Amino acid sequence: MPFDRSPSKAVTTSSLPKLKNVEVECSGCPIRHRAVCARCAPTELQRLEEIKYYRRYDAGQPIAWAGDDMGFVASVVKGVATISQTMADGRKQMVGLLLPSDFIGRPGRASTPYDVTAVSEVTLCCFRRKPFEQLLVTTPAVAERLLDMSLDELDAAREWMLVLGRKTAREKIASLLTIVARREATVGLSAMKGRIVVELPLTREAMADYLGLTLETVSRQISALKNEGILELDGKRRIVVPDIRLLMAETGDDMDGGLIA
Amino acid sequence: MPFDRSPSKAVTTSSLPKLKNVEVECSGCPIRHRAVCARCAPTELQRLEEIKYYRRYDAGQPIAWAGDDMGFVASVVKGVATISQTMADGRKQMVGLLLPSDFIGRPGRASTPYDVTAVSEVTLCCFRRKPFEQLLVTTPAVAERLLDMSLDELDAAREWMLVLGRKTAREKIASLLTIVARREATVGLSAMKGRIVVELPLTREAMADYLGLTLETVSRQISALKNEGILELDGKRRIVVPDIRLLMAETGDDMDGGLIA
DNA sequence: CGATTCCTTGAGACAGCTCAATTTCGGTGG
DNA sequence: CCACCGAAATTGAGCTGTCTCAAGGAATCG
Structure with a gap:
């Protein structure tokens, strides 16, 4: 979004x-x-x-x-x-x-x-x-x-x-990024399969306010996902998702219906 | 069930x-x-x-x-x-x-x-x-x-x-009960000032699912509110609110705009 | 290039969760 | 009417994920 x-x-x-x-x-x-x-x-x-x-x-x-x-x-x-x-x-x-x-x-x-x-x-x-x-x-x-x-x-x-109400901090972050990444992909700039570059306009604090977390927790979870190779950071506001399926697997959602086509 | x-x-x-x-x-x-x-x-x-x-x-x-x-x-x-x-x-x-x-x-x-x-x-x-x-x-x-x-x-x-996203367990419970109590009062069965009898059709588990808590936490918080005199239990499904203002004070909300009239 | 704002990371505290009894309520059958 | 049964609720004890407090470290902007 x-x-x-x-x-x-x-x-x-x-x-x-x-x-x-x-x-x-x-x-x-x-x-x-x-x-x-x-x-x-x-x-x-x-x-x-x-x-x-x-x-x-x-x-x-x-x-x-x-x-x-x-x-x-x-x-x-x-x-x-x-x-x-x-x-x-x-x-x-x-x-x-x-x-x-x-x-x-x-x-x-x-x-x-x-x-x-x-x-x-x-x-x-x-x-x-x-x-x-x-x-x-x-x-x-x-x-x-x-x-x-x-x-x-x-x-x-x-x-x-x-x-x-029900997701863990990690799942919350993954959910937010998935939504943003999917929207970015839908708009057509990236294919659903390849690397998706997410230009994220929200600060860590704004993300925290969105997800019901503290900004520190947001930061830690993003770092964790980065260390696991699920996402890469390019500067402060740009996030690269190498394989969105890996990210989606962390949302806690059912996942089958997913993947645009 | x-x-x-x-x-x-x-x-x-x-x-x-x-x-x-x-x-x-x-x-x-x-x-x-x-x-x-x-x-x-x-x-x-x-x-x-x-x-x-x-x-x-x-x-x-x-x-x-x-x-x-x-x-x-x-x-x-x-x-x-x-x-x-x-x-x-x-x-x-x-x-x-x-x-x-x-x-x-x-x-x-x-x-x-x-x-x-x-x-x-x-x-x-x-x-x-x-x-x-x-x-x-x-x-x-x-x-x-x-x-x-x-x-x-x-x-x-x-x-x-x-x-x-942002309220504590206690505030969550108070918020839920306030909403139900207020609705009960609006429908007109009780005055906004006096004792409000809330016929609560939800099990502790259902309340927990509503509030993003576990049923044990719901139970503990209700007990705590009871022990402080903010509410009384009459059987399992009926809750009496002696003074809704006391309950509303626990919701964490601003409160001033409140009170129907 | 200095300042500010934003981000990261660490250490300890604590709210709420999990697991586990035990108790109470409300319905049922004797 | 009372004793019993199962579902729901309560309560306890310990655990853990997230928060809080605090100290640096990077990126962006003037």
């Missing part, structure tokens, strides 16, 4: 005159076919076109704090953001990872119960909440797509509950 | 020749105002009335296994069911608790990825999947309500991720 860092991968986070080019017409939008607007007919897109607007966030910048009135809902066009909850004493749990095409906000409710944070540079396609709610009524295609996306997210959340 | 507490047991929940009487007209349905049909106009209810049918499950009986083609979707009318996932080696994680008015099944997808099990005697109000999907298109009131309920479940799942 994570890393997008699409365009040219260039030199880390620099080299970005792009940003302006993201603001395109819906018809040419990179997430046109996956986002909440995916099922809209051209005439419906027209209406969206009229009320949408873009917002940009730098890496590390908050998009919303828990309790905030967001005033808008949005689709992630570009970049990675996290949804997290923090307890009074500082314990933190990530509860969602927002990738391009994912939806932010809840129609019918003004304030988010979660913190939303840009992890990399993020571009959102926003709609003011009220008009969007109106849209849900007048445009069934949007409502249907939103229901489907919400149910997908619910499934993802439930899968993560198994990871959090 | 969970518990029986089956049909007659008489006394306790008695005074209702029930079961047969559950099969009523929608207008007199106990979950009329909370279920997926909540926002239907009388004429729309009419249509539901025509295609609904009831199913009953005994305590402990499976409603669906992971991978099954369910063929129907349903509302829980009465009783408690669980949604769970099991790993190859037997580790199990509950990912949802289905109480009256909750919805089972996913429109647009034939097979569940989860095991669904009746924990107490359960009555479902069912709709065959295809007609229901049709209904979603023709009856916006149902689609809207379903979206809202799904988003509520997503919130609940995310809240549970925090519980699973």
Whole structure:
């Protein structure tokens, strides 16, 4: 899921005159076919076109704090953001990872119960909440797509509950990396069999917050997997998986259904 | 294997020749105002009335296994069911608790990825999947309500991720009991201030599977809370909460926003 | 090239797990 | 109604995986 860092991968986070080019017409939008607007007919897109607007966030910048009135809902066009909850004493749990095409906000409710944070540079396609709610009524295609996306997210959340509740630290790390590696492979940059290079946008601490671990445990487990040859590190944020089957064997999952084709 | 507490047991929940009487007209349905049909106009209810049918499950009986083609979707009318996932080696994680008015099944997808099990005697109000999907298109009131309920479940799942990932055993137990107690109180049987009697249909093992703990740890934590006067046990399955604020103080949550009114 | 941030590694502590009795509850049959 | 039985719950004792605290070591950025 994570890393997008699409365009040219260039030199880390620099080299970005792009940003302006993201603001395109819906018809040419990179997430046109996956986002909440995916099922809209051209005439419906027209209406969206009229009320949408873009917002940009730098890496590390908050998009919303828990309790905030967001005033808008949005689709992630570009970049990675996290949804997290923090307890009074500082314990933190990530509860969602927002990738391009994912939806932010809840129609019918003004304030988010979660913190939303840009992890990399993020571009959102926003709609003011009220008009969007109106849209849900007048445009069934949007409502249907939103229901489907919400149910997908619910499934993802439930899968993560198994990871959090029942897996060992080692299995948790393997599960996270498998998901990222598989996504990376699906997007097509690497074959499912060969070496997969995972550009991981999360710090050890963010991974720990995702997995319900401490950053030290994350570090130790990654080191262990490295020493066993299951993965290789290339700098701090790049992980190479020589054979994803070896990694998948460490997730504790059933495994048979796996392997994309 | 969970518990029986089956049909007659008489006394306790008695005074209702029930079961047969559950099969009523929608207008007199106990979950009329909370279920997926909540926002239907009388004429729309009419249509539901025509295609609904009831199913009953005994305590402990499976409603669906992971991978099954369910063929129907349903509302829980009465009783408690669980949604769970099991790993190859037997580790199990509950990912949802289905109480009256909750919805089972996913429109647009034939097979569940989860095991669904009746924990107490359960009555479902069912709709065959295809007609229901049709209904979603023709009856916006149902689609809207379903979206809202799904988003509520997503919130609940995310809240549970925090519980699973970051809370201590004691906090986990307190969180579970608070949720059940609050729901019990909301339904109106007890005031939010006074003693709340929680009829808990879950075995220690089921609670453990919910919380990502072992049954021994669950037992120990409940004993500890009992010894501190935060809760009282009345038999095996009934828990009395003298002051829910004391219990809520043990959840680790912020607490201020709490207390219904 | 210096500073900061992030990562790694170590040593000891402890929450929750495992294994193992024992007790209690709730239903059943005498 | 009471004694008995099995399932579930409790409790104990020791073990272990993960956390905590702490000290370096690398990578990235200005």
